[in-house]
Structure formats: structure tokens, C-alpha cells
Amino acid sequence: xxxxxxxxxxxxxxxxxxxCVNGAFYALxxxxxxxxxxxxxxxxxxxxxxxxxxxxxxxxxLGYAGIGYWGSLILAPLIVALxxxxxERLLLSHLYKLDHLYGLLLTFGLALLLEGLFRQQFxxxxxxxxxxxxLQGVWNLGFMILPIYRGWVVAVSVVVCVSIxxxxxxxxxxxxxxxxxxxxxxxxxxxxxVPLLMTATFCLGAALAGLSGVLAAPIYxxxxxxxxxxxxxxxxxxxxxxxxxxxxAVVTGFALGLIEGLCKVFVPQVTATAxxxxxxxxxxxxxxxxxxxxx
Amino acid sequence: MAKAALDVKDLHAxxxxxxxxxxxxFHVQEGEVVTLLGRNGAGKTTTMRALMxxxxxxxxEIMVGGASAIDLPSHKxxxxxxxxxxxxxxxxxxxxxxxxxxxxxxVRPGGLSVEEIHQMFPRLKERAKSQxxxxxxxxxxxxAIARILRTGAHTLLLDEPTEGLAPIIVKQIGRxxxxxRERGFTIVLxxxxxHFASTLAxxxxxxxxxxxxxxxxxxxxxxxxxxxxxxxxx
Ligand SMILES: Nc1ncnc2c1ncn2[C@@H]1O[C@H](COP(=O)(O)OP(=O)(O)O)[C@@H](O)[C@H]1O
Ligand SMILES: [Mg+2]
Numbered sequence: 038x039x040x041x042x043x044x045x046x047x048x049x050x051x052x053x054x055x056x057c058v059n060g061a062f063y064a065l066x067x068x069x070x071x072x073x074x075x076x077x078x079x080x081x082x083x084x085x086x087x088x089x090x091x092x093x094x095x096x097x098x099l100g101y102a103g104i105g106y107w108g109s110l111i112l113a114p115l116i117v118a119l120x121x122x123x124x125e126r127l128l129l130s131h132l133y134k135l136d137h138l139y140g141l142l143l144t145f146g147l148a149l150l151l152e153g154l155f156r157q158q159f160x161x162x163x164x165x166x167x168x169x170x171x172l173q174g175v176w177n178l179g180f181m182i183l184p185i186y187r188g189w190v191v192a193v194s195v196v197v198c199v200s201i202x203x204x205x206x207x208x209x210x211x212x213x214x215x216x217x218x219x220x221x222x223x224x225x226x227x228x229x230x231v232p233l234l235m236t237a238t239f240c241l242g243a244a245l246a247g248l249s250g251v252l253a254a255p256i257y258x259x260x261x262x263x264x265x266x267x268x269x270x271x272x273x274x275x276x277x278x279x280x281x282x283x284x285x286a287v288v289t290g291f292a293l294g295l296i297e298g299l300c301k302v303f304v305p306q307v308t309a310t311a312x313x314x315x316x317x318x319x320x321x322x323x324x325x326x327x328x329x330x331x332x
Numbered sequence: 333m334a335k336a337a338l339d340v341k342d343l344h345a346x347x348x349x350x351x352x353x354x355x356x357x358f359h360v361q362e363g364e365v366v367t368l369l370g371r372n373g374a375g376k377t378t379t380m381r382a383l384m385x386x387x388x389x390x391x392x393e394i395m396v397g398g399a400s401a402i403d404l405p406s407h408k409x410x411x412x413x414x415x416x417x418x419x420x421x422x423x424x425x426x427x428x429x430x431x432x433x434x435x436x437x438x439v440r441p442g443g444l445s446v447e448e449i450h451q452m453f454p455r456l457k458e459r460a461k462s463q464x465x466x467x468x469x470x471x472x473x474x475x476a477i478a479r480i481l482r483t484g485a486h487t488l489l490l491d492e493p494t495e496g497l498a499p500i501i502v503k504q505i506g507r508x509x510x511x512x513r514e515r516g517f518t519i520v521l522x523x524x525x526x527h528f529a530s531t532l533a534x535x536x537x538x539x540x541x542x543x544x545x546x547x548x549x550x551x552x553x554x555x556x557x558x559x560x561x562x563x564x565x566x
Contacts, residue, residue: 215426216424219424219425220422222406226384228408228483267352
């Protein structure tokens with residue numbers, strides 16, 4: 038069997054795929070966080086809870102409405118976006134005039150509250166969600182065996198991230214979003230409804246978290262704590278990429294997933310801390326993050 | 333009698349607890365060019381911000397084309413047909429020149445077409461793809477004026493459009509303002525350079541410590557030169 042540095046190729050590629058899958062989630066989640074932070078200046082600690090609710094929405098839609106994976110892929114992000122819209126309008130929007138810290142505290146409290154509610158209702162043991170029949174099985178690529186569903190997750194993440202990037206960099210709406218991030222007061226004086234734009238952006242970021250949740254449901258079990266386990270790494274991704282940088286969030290998300298995967302193969306004992314070591318180094322060398330502009 | 337484009341009565345404005353406008357009262361007829369003259373810190377920029385509902389708390393009466401603006405949020409005031417070119421110009425660095433130009437939404441029909449704007453400001457066409465803030469100071473000022481001409485707004489608030497610019501650019505901007513007036517725009521021009529302003533304006537309001545203290549129409553300028561010099565300390 039062929040090896041690289043004494044590691045079997047198949048094991049190496051297996052970890053690379055796993056790294057890409059993790060990276061796919063990091064990218065989608067940190068992209069949403071970056072969008073929200075860029076425009077609303079809110080560090081959304083509830084992002085993990087929104088991701089968790091996306092997975093639960095898929096599970097509940099299946100159990101109570103008979104709506105399967107494909108329907109949930111559209112509906113669950115919409116449901117999460119709607120809930121997020123209410124949170125933004127009813128709670129968060131009242132805090133913009135105050136220090137950033139209040140938004141952070143509010144979303145942190147919300148995350149605890151939401152996770153607590155789901156834990157009480159569904160326990161912590163994790164609920165199964167099946168891979169849809171169309172995506173079951175594996176592809177034999179010759180040099181490795183690729184589970185189709187994992188390939189699907191990576192493909193969806195790449196397509197969604199590139200689409201959002203294009204939306205922001207190449208369209209009129211994107212120009213308005215960039216302008217709102219840079220100088221919202223003047224944009225409002227031009228006649229743009231900036232508060233509405235903020236709500237929409239929060240909903241979009243939340244929808245991305247909800248979508249990640251649906252994608253995750255068949256891989257990880259549906260669990261009230263699935264978000265809080267992931268979100269700490271995602272915050273590290275956002276910091277490394279540069280707060281509020283779209284490109285930074287996506288590239289760093291995939292890169293860190295991969296690095297983690299490779300660590301598991303070559304230096305398994307540091308896997309859990311690798312991301313945070315990288316974060317510390319980046320913060321020392323480039324405090325604004327790899328892609329960030331100093332504010 | 334011409335209709336009032338802008339009618340401001342007893343306008344007060346605050347930054348936090350700091351009371352800066354103490355009852356500004358002035359009016360502008362449709363098609364008129366009016367200046368706000370006054371020393372540094374008199375409250376001219378604050379007046380513009382208060383009109384746009386941007387960054388100050390305000391009280392009093394603001395009528396834009398007959399509609400009250402005092403209780404409206406900024407984005408709805410713009411939709412009454414008021415457009416603002418701020419003192420700091422506000423060119424977006426995250427946007428190209430063309431994106432900056434196309435950014436303000438159309439608030440009513442009848443704005444200039446992009447072709448007309450490019451004819452007026454050929455440099456903006458040549459540099460369309462550049463980053464907005466890579467333009468020279470004069471070009472950025474042109475862009476800041478150009479982008480509010482597209483929107484159909486009929487009343488333009490221009491805050492020191494000549495500040496810090498070379499004499500030749502100042503002349504160009506003077507010609508542009510004259511052209512805009514020909515086209516029927518109503519213009520409120522804030523200036524410290526009163527030689528520049530006085531050649532363009534129908535009437536000149538003198539602002540001091542957050543109030544209008546005098547109004548001098550064009551024809552009376554020559555007779556009131558000394559008084560003006562006294563007001564402005566030039
Ligand atoms: N953002 C602000 N916060 C607090 N005070 C301000 C602010 N901007 C201006 N001021 C004060 O308001 C007064 C009027 O300023 P301004 O309207 O900018 O004058 P002008 O444009 O006539 O030079 C000044 O005393 C200035 O110090
Ligand atoms: Mg000023």
C-alpha cells in the first residue's frame with residue numbers, strides 16, 4: 038500500500054476529506070458571522086444555536102410534517118432566518134446605540150436559553166437523521182473511497198460561499214452592503230433603509246447557519262449542544278481570517294479544516310489545540326487577521 | 333410667487349448634550365442658489381446634518397417641498413428630494429468610482445442620466461473602475477457631487493465643495509454649480525470662501541453661533557462688503 042511519510046495514503050486522504058467537511062462547516066458559519074459582524078457590529082454568540090436549530094428544524098419537519106431532506110434544505114434555513122429576524126427586530130436592534138458588549142451579552146444569553154430549551158425538550162443523547170437515499174453510498178475514486186454525502190456537503194458549501202462572495206463583490210446589492218458596512222449614516226442619507234438592510238443581513242447570516250445545520254444533521258447526530266461545540270472553533274476562524282472579512286472567513290474556514298485533518302494524521306496530539314495556536318500566532322503577527330483591514 | 337423648496341424655522345440641534353444650533357431660520361425658493369456663510373464652527377455643517385437627520389438630535393420645523401421632515405428618519409428625508417454632499421465627501425473606499433456613482437437610489441424620476449453625468453465629469457468615466465478613494469481630492473469632490481445628480485433629488489446641499497482644492501478645480505466646481513442652477517436644481521451651498529460663493533448665490537445667509545444673523549441678497553453684496561468682512565473675519 039502506498040504511504041506518505043509512513044502514513045497510508047488512504048488514511049491520509051480520509052483525513053483530508055474529513056478536514057474538507059469540517060472546513061465546509063467552518064466556512065459557512067464564519068461567513069455568516071462575518072456578514073453580521075461587518076454590518077451590525079455584533080459578535081453573534083447565538084450563531085451556534087441557530088446552526089443547532091437548523092438541524093432540529095430538519096428533524097422536526099421530517100417527524101411532524103413528513104418533509105424530507107430536500108424540502109428541509111430550503112425550509113429549515115428559512116425558518117431559522119425568520120426566528121433570527123424576530124430576534125434582531127425585537128431585541129438586538131435596540132442595542133446598536135450601546136457598546137458592542139451588549140450585543141455580545143444578549144446573543145450569548147440567547148444561545149444559553151435556546152440550548153437549554155432544546156435540551157429540556159429533547160435531551161442530550163442526539164437524534165438520528167438519515168442520509169437521503171440519493172446521496173447514500175460511496176464513490177470509488179481509485180486512490181480513495183469518498184462517501185458521497187461528504188462530497189455533497191463540501192460542494193454545497195463551496196457553491197454557497199462563492200455565490201455569497203459574488204453577490205457582495207459583483208452586484209448592486211453587494212455594493213449597498215459594502216457601503217453600509219463602511220458608512221451607514223451617509224448611506225441612510227442617500228435614501229437607503231439601513232435598519233431593514235441590517236435585519237436582512239442578520240437573517241442571511243442565520244440562514245447560512247440553518248443551512249449548515251441541515252447539512253450536518255446526517256453526519257453528526259442532531260443534538261442541542263452541537264452548536265456550542267463547533268462555535269468556539271468558528272470564532273477562532275473569524276479572528277484568524279479577520280473580523281468581518283468575507284473572503285477571509287471562507288478561505289480560513291476551509292484552510293483550518295484541512296490543517297486540522299492533516300494534524301490528525303501527522304501530529305494527532307495537537308489536533309484539538311492547533312486552531313488556537315494558529316490564532317495566537319496570527320493575532321501576534323497581524324492583529325487585524327489575515328484578510329482584515331484595521332478599523 | 334415661487335414655491336419654497338426648503339423652509340426651516342427655529343431649528344435646534346444637539347450632539348449628545350451639546351446644544352449647537354439655537355434656532356436656525358431660513359428658506360430657499362425652488363431654483364434658487366443660497367449660501368450659508370459663517371466662521372469655522374458657526375454651525376453650517378451641523379445645519380446640513382440636522383436637515384438630513386444624520387447624527388444629531390433636532391427640534392423645530394423643516395419643510396421640504398411642503399412636506400414636514402422633522403420627524404422622519406434619514407432615509408425618508410432623502411426620499412423627499414433632498415440630497416447631500418457632505419463636507420468630508422464620503423467617498424466609499426470599498427466601492428469603485430462607478431459603484432460610488434450608482435450607489436444612491438433613485439428617489440424620484442427626472443435625475444441626470446449617467447451619460448449626462450459622464451459628459452459633465454469625463455474623469456469619472458475614465459476612472460470608472462478605480463477604487464473610489466484612489467481619486468485625487470478634486471476628483472473625489474466631483475464624484476461626491478455627481479452621484480447625487482442621478483437620483484432625481486431637486487434640492488442639493490453642498491457642504492464646502494471647494495475646501496482644500498486648487499484654484500483651477502475651484503473654478504471648475506463653480507462652473508458646474510452654475511450649470512446645475514441652469515438645469516433647475518435648488519442649491520444650498522455652505523462656503524467659507526465667500527468670493528467664490530457670492531458669484532453664484534442669489535442670497536447669502538450669515539450664520540453665527542447656531543443662528544442666522546443676517547441675509548444679504550446678491551444685489552446688496554457690494555454695499556455690504558465691510559459688514560460681511562466683519563461677520564466672517566476674513
Ligand atoms: N460630531 C460632533 N460632536 C460634538 N460637537 C460637534 C460635532 N461636530 C461639530 N461639533 C461642534 O458644533 C459646532 C458647529 O460645528 P460645525 O457645524 O461643524 O461648524 P461649521 O460647519 O460652521 O464650521 C462647533 O462648535 C463644533 O465644535
Ligand atoms: Mg463645516
